[in-house]
Amino acid sequence: MAAYAEPGFSTRQVHAGSATAPATPRATPIYLTAGFTFGDLDASAAHFGTGSGFGYTRTGNPTVQAVEERLASLEGGDQAVLVSSGQAAVTVALLALAGAGDHVIVSEHIYEGTRGLLLDNLVRLGIETTFVDTSDLDAWRDAITPRTRAFFAETLSNARNDVLDVAAISAIGREHGIPLVVDSTFTTPYLLRPIEHGAAVVVHSASKFLAGQGAVLGGVIVDDGRFDAAASGHRFPHLVQTDRLGGASFAEKHGARARGAYIRESVAPRFGPAPSPLNAFLIGQGIETLSLRVERQSQNALAVARWLEARPEVERVDYVGLESHPHFALGQRYLTRGSGSVFTVTLRGGLEAARHVVQSVRLITHMTHLGDVRSLVLHPQSTSHSARTVEERERAGVFPGTIRLSIGIEDIADILADLEQALVGVPAAERETVVL
Known part of the structure; x- marks a missing residue:
């Protein structure tokens, strides 16, 4: 049997030193990699079949996951999905709920980027918007139609500093099986946790207070894990009907976590606003203070x-x-x-x-x-x-x-x-x- 020759220069510059000694760092490690290796064929099959483990950073990364778990805990939510910007967080959250022919009701006092998304972009996908005054509870109620799929508002309005009555507006939505999506960027989970007052989904521009240092972009979507198929299934057939291959629905597979699972498994990875693990690390560092x-x-x-x-x-x-x-x-x-x-x-x-x-x-x-x-x-x-x-x-x-x-x-x-x-x-x- 021939002796194994030392690999050539080009081979060594790619592979040498890749098998490092195991270590347990105190700070969250930065897994700055596009993909992850599989131990065997069964491991790769399990990942693609059930989502276990890590395969590709767009669908999951240990650094990103650590920050997601921290944010879900701070918001009092069931699970969080980190994305590349606050605008991506709003887009993913709304596209997880509404599609062609659907309707959303939105506070008129919102960030201009979100307003433009609704008026210029989502309308081209067949999603219509009705704007209402944040404080007018009757306006929220009167704007509801059979096609309404979400309420959307910000905790503090830009620029008038009006406060969103989260409990009152989310209660109106629950009467009709409509979730309230709240942009809580201005208040952060330290000042206000909308899920505790009835909101279903919370989004942030993590670029702002969460990161704190103004160096990175990021966004997050936090779901409450309280999806009620009986009360809301008629408004969200994509969560309660079998998938395109005839398999179990998201509600059957995930129960009350169906909406959050749909955001994580379907909308975020397919539209692709994956956060950089380095940005996730810096956001995580910011959250610590x-x-x-x-x-x-x-x-x-x-x-x-x-x-x-x-x-x-x-x-x-x-x-x-x-x-x-x-x-x-x-x-x-x-x-x-x-x-x-x-x-x-x-x-x-x-x-x-x-x-x-x-x-x-x-x-x-x-x-x-x-x-x-x-x-x-x-x-x-x-x-x-x-x-x-x-x-x-x-x-x-x-x-x-x-x-x-x-x-x-x-x-x-x-x-x-x-x-x-x-x-x-x-x-x-x-x-x-x-x-x-």
């Missing part, structure tokens, strides 16, 4: 909001932590740990006053983002809400002199000092016409 950051940010934001409300240059401050906000009482009921750190301020001097402040801040960063450890500022009329009509912007609380602040963890004295110097020389103008 989530409560500390959000607590500090909420404290800072309340102090900034109170300070701004007393300034002569300011027309109004829309922060739900202020007693002057129309949803203050509702906020006190739902947001017992703090009111978050994102809110808007409308200056008396209109557009030129907003321009002056945005271009004069030194510590506060002018950029499109929120939930960062750094304080941020943006002018909604010319950016996030530029695609809306004047009437639509005013209903959302966006005027020419409105700026949006996302307060960070800096020393409060430094944040206030920056705002004070930025307000010096703010152009005077007539009072803004602000309709509450």
Whole structure:
């Protein structure tokens, strides 16, 4: 028998060192790999047959799974699915519920990217949307049709800071077998866990508070694991009917976990917004300090909001932590740990006053983002809400002199000092016409 020759250079540069010694790291390891090896043919067959183990990062990865389990626990949900961005999370959640000919009811006070998804993209797939005022419970109820497949809203509205009455709206949905999907990016599971109040699905842009450092993109969908086939099966035939090969339905295979399983096994992997394991790792690292950051940010934001409300240059401050906000009482009921750190301020001097402040801040960063450890500022009329009509912007609380602040963890004295110097020389103008 011929002696085994040492592999050639090209072979060794690919394979040498791949069999490393086992180790048990304290930090979550980064499994930065497209795929995983199988021990034998039966293992690969089992993976494709039942989903056991790991085969390809698009369908499952140990780093990603660790972060998913942590988020499901923090939200009080049954299971979480991590995806590549917050926009992907919203898209996957809605496509898991609605298809051609279906209908969704949505708060009119939502992120513009989600609004565009509904008005420009999902409508081309035959999914229709009815927008309603977040606080008008009768409007939610009256908009329901036999084709309605979901309610969708955000915990805190952008930009007016209205609070979603999760319990009341989810109760309306349950009467008709309709799940409430909640975007809880602004509040995080530290401030509010919508599933505890009746929401069925929660989504986040993990790029924001969950990651915290503004370095990565990610999104997550958390399902409550309470799908009721008897009450909701008529609205979701894809969950209760046999599959295209005549096999068991998702409800038969997974019971109350059917909706979450469908998101994980069918929608997310097939549309393909897989998160990078490196991004998942960084999101997981951020989550470890989530409560500390959000607590500090909420404290800072309340102090900034109170300070701004007393300034002569300011027309109004829309922060739900202020007693002057129309949803203050509702906020006190739902947001017992703090009111978050994102809110808007409308200056008396209109557009030129907003321009002056945005271009004069030194510590506060002018950029499109929120939930960062750094304080941020943006002018909604010319950016996030530029695609809306004047009437639509005013209903959302966006005027020419409105700026949006996302307060960070800096020393409060430094944040206030920056705002004070930025307000010096703010152009005077007539009072803004602000309709509450």
